[in-house]
Amino acid sequence: MKLGLNSISIWFGFIMILIVISGAAVFSFSDFMADELFGKKRLLFILMLVAYSVYRVFRLYYAIKQANKNDV
Numbered sequence: 001m002k003l004g005l006n007s008i009s010i011w012f013g014f015i016m017i018l019i020v021i022s023g024a025a026v027f028s029f030s031d032f033m034a035d036e037l038f039g040k041k042r043l044l045f046i047l048m049l050v051a052y053s054v055y056r057v058f059r060l061y062y063a064i065k066q067a068n069k070n071d072v
Contacts, residue, residue, distance in 0.1 A: 007067070009063065010060065010063055010064060010067065013056060013059060013060040013063065014060060016056055017053050017056045017057055017060065020049050020052055020053040020056065021049075021050075021053050023049055024046050024049035024050050024053065027042065027045060027046050027049070028046050
């Protein structure tokens with residue numbers, strides 16, 4: 001794979017996935033912002049972060065697949 005704009009986009013997508021999953025873990029396993037975000041709102045926010053990370057994983061997978069297809 002050539003080093004170009006597409007590879008930067010792939011790396012940024014990978015870093016974004018790590019950040020979002022880390023955020024979901026922090027909200028799940030700690031009391032960070034527990035006084036402002038609690039109950040169903042907290043659970044909904046965690047589920048939203050997990051869903052967004054799954055979406056980003058699929059986008060990253062198809063971007064890598066397309067980049068490999070273009071290199072061949």
